[in-house]
Amino acid sequence: MNEPRPEPPQVVVGAAIRAGHRVLAAARAYPPELAGLWEFPGGKVEPDETEAEALIRECREELGVTIAVGERVGGDLSTGGGRYLLRVYFADLTEGEPHAKEHAELRWLAPAELDSVPWLPGNRPAVEALRELLRA
């Protein structure tokens, strides 16, 4: 008998929205075990959409803004105990100002402030990559 195959990880995309040298971070409001930890706005890529489409949809839903998706920040990151593959992209605002429609709080962070919030553990390498890119 064959062992059941493990489910492949689901791709989650995050938007590192920049304004000058600062980037937008968002505190999760739910679920309880993730509440108060910080992330990049975004979410799971649906089967019928591209990663850029998912980012645009999620930023509209979560922040009420329109974004233009830019270049990748760092590589693929395994998160959620291997259930997810996190991919972070730079993004620029093209319409609207971000409001926390689903998050507990939003903050614009300068490179020197990136360690001032408790990130989701899986985001650490992306935050390091971001710091380098923002300083460049």
Ligand SMILES: Nc1nc2c([nH]c(=O)n2[C@H]2C[C@H](O)[C@@H](COP(=O)(O)OP(=O)(O)OP(=O)(O)O)O2)c(=O)[nH]1
């Ligand atoms: N959006 C987002 N999720 C992240 C990041 N880092 C990280 O580990 N995750 C994890 C947290 C969640 O367990 C998982 C899925 O993200 P999500 O809950 O935002 O996805 P979603 O909006 O599509 O979810 P759903 O509640 O609609 O089902 O990815 C990040 O920077 N941004």
